[in-house]
Amino acid sequence: MSITDRQLVFNVEGREYVDLDLYRSRGGYEALEKVLAWDPRQAVHMLKEAGLKGRGGASFPTGLKIEMVRNNREKERYIIINADEGEPGTFKDRYIMTHLPFQLLEGVTIAAYLAGISQGILYVRHEYDEPRSVMRDSIAQAQAAGLLGDDILGSGFNLHIELFSGAGSYLCGEETALLSSIEGRKGRPQVKPPYPTQQGLWGKPTLINNVETLSNIPKIIEKGALWYRNLGTNDSPGTKLISLSGDIQFRGLVEVPFGTSFRDIVYKYGGGPKPGRKVKAVNIGGASGVLVPEEMLDVPLEYGACSRAGITIGSGAVFVLDDTRSILDNVSNRINFFLHESCGKCTPCREGLRQAQIIMEKLLEGRAVMKDVENLERYTRVMQNASFCGLGQAAGNSVISSLHYYDQEYRGQCVDGDCLYGEESA
Numbered sequence: 001m002s003i004t005d006r007q008l009v010f011n012v013e014g015r016e017y018v019d020l021d022l023y024r025s026r027g028g029y030e031a032l033e034k035v036l037a038w039d040p041r042q043a044v045h046m047l048k049e050a051g052l053k054g055r056g057g058a059s060f061p062t063g064l065k066i067e068m069v070r071n072n073r074e075k076e077r078y079i080i081i082n083a084d085e086g087e088p089g090t091f092k093d094r095y096i097m098t099h100l101p102f103q104l105l106e107g108v109t110i111a112a113y114l115a116g117i118s119q120g121i122l123y124v125r126h127e128y129d130e131p132r133s134v135m136r137d138s139i140a141q142a143q144a145a146g147l148l149g150d151d152i153l154g155s156g157f158n159l160h161i162e163l164f165s166g167a168g169s170y171l172c173g174e175e176t177a178l179l180s181s182i183e184g185r186k187g188r189p190q191v192k193p194p195y196p197t198q199q200g201l202w203g204k205p206t207l208i209n210n211v212e213t214l215s216n217i218p219k220i221i222e223k224g225a226l227w228y229r230n231l232g233t234n235d236s237p238g239t240k241l242i243s244l245s246g247d248i249q250f251r252g253l254v255e256v257p258f259g260t261s262f263r264d265i266v267y268k269y270g271g272g273p274k275p276g277r278k279v280k281a282v283n284i285g286g287a288s289g290v291l292v293p294e295e296m297l298d299v300p301l302e303y304g305a306c307s308r309a310g311i312t313i314g315s316g317a318v319f320v321l322d323d324t325r326s327i328l329d330n331v332s333n334r335i336n337f338f339l340h341e342s343c344g345k346c347t348p349c350r351e352g353l354r355q356a357q358i359i360m361e362k363l364l365e366g367r368a369v370m371k372d373v374e375n376l377e378r379y380t381r382v383m384q385n386a387s388f389c390g391l392g393q394a395a396g397n398s399v400i401s402s403l404h405y406y407d408q409e410y411r412g413q414c415v416d417g418d419c420l421y422g423e424e425s426a
């Protein structure tokens with residue numbers, strides 16, 4: 001059996017578009033039929049047993065989130081499908097929407113039923129024209145087939161889903177900024193609590209989940225919690241979609257069981273670096289993720305192990321840099337990206353990124369001194385600890401990890417860089 005032969009949750013190898021007939025011929029919508037006949041609490045319990053965690057970055061337990069909305073006394077509630085997918089190097093949600101739209105819609109319908117929700121919004125990244133169009137058609141087809149809209153499958157349960165085009169900003173993927181943008185306000189993050197499950201869209205309880213998270217649900221209901229748990233590890237059940245790119249032989253989307261090592265992801269799934277080249281660094285988790293050296297690749301893709309190793313799985317982007325790449329160039333690109341996307345609401349992020357950009361420019365031009373590198377680390381740590389939202393808190397992950405693993409590259413760019421990093425502090 002090859003590494004990709006096992007029956008998983010998405011089975012993406014064929015890159016096949018699964019239309020409604022094909023989806024139903026493979027058992028699609030049987031999970032929804034099943035759930036509509038159950039007590040919703042039974043299915044929520046199953047999701048909790050399966051250990052499904054959010055795939056949008058924060059890895060919050062999905063069953064628990066559904067239960068929180070369900071238990072709210074307010075009856076007007078919403079479900080929002082977060083398809084903003086702004087993390088650079090991430091293309092898994094785009095794939096699901098363009099190839100497996102009914103798996104997503106079935107997952108959304110089950111989650112809405114379990115949480116007692118009858119109105120939903122699919123928040124699609126502004127630039128995603130094709131996914132938006134496929135989802136528009138798919139919603140219409142599901143409605144025509146009695147799988148969405150009023151009285152779904154004759155159960156009396158209603159769910160109406162509207163499409164909303166994202167605001168073209170990375171920050172609008174953050175759930176409270178996303179809510180503000182739907183409500184017609186500036187897409188800026190809000191104070192939590194209250195969490196969206198308590199007071200979300202228009203102040204009503206709102207279930208916000210990522211596209212990949214929701215698309216896991218039908219398979220869990222169909223095959224059971226134990227099947228799902230057995231795909232991954234005790235710490236991290238199930239599988240993860242990995243957007244694999246950079247200096248490797250096979251780029252694209254792969255689905256890997258949790259517990260797979262990053263070495264297997266890069267070398268077995270990605271085919272390793274191009275002939276004659278070596279892996280210099282791997283960026284895990286997108287622009288907000290970390291840079292780790294080849295020696296770290298034996299760490300398994302697992303929330304606990306990654307957290308202990310200082311790795312953020314984030315959206316599941318894995319970007320490989322070979323030995324022709326400059327680490328400083330890569331870090332500088334990310335700082336520029338975050339400076340562009342920062343909303344400027346809080347000082348640590350707004351000013352920290354600006355100062356980091358100035359220092360990175362000095363480093364790239366060979367004008368920096370070691371004191372600048374020291375300041376870079378100091379500003380970045382303040383930004384991580386004192387920023388208002390996840391953007392500023394994570395924007396410096398590449399700086400800190402590269403200072404840790406590639407300090408010689410920083411030293412090499414400083415005019416007084418012979419001394420060891422950190423020894424010159426005044």
Ligand SMILES: Cc1cc2nc3c(=O)[nH]c(=O)nc-3n(C[C@H](O)[C@H](O)[C@H](O)COP(=O)(O)O)c2cc1C
Pocket residue numbers: 053054055056057058059060082083084085086087170171172173174175176208209210211213214389390391
């Ligand atoms: C700056 C920032 C950007 C984010 N962008 C996205 C995004 O594009 N898609 C997404 O699903 N979650 C994104 N999130 C996470 C969401 O705030 C939220 O946690 C997620 O949609 C919840 O879904 P889940 O529980 O299924 O992961 C972002 C968070 C931050 C801080």
Ligand code: SF4
Pocket residue numbers: 171189341342343344345346347349350387388389390391392393
């Ligand atoms: S951390 Fe950055 S993006 Fe977030 S609120 Fe502050 S300035 Fe805005």
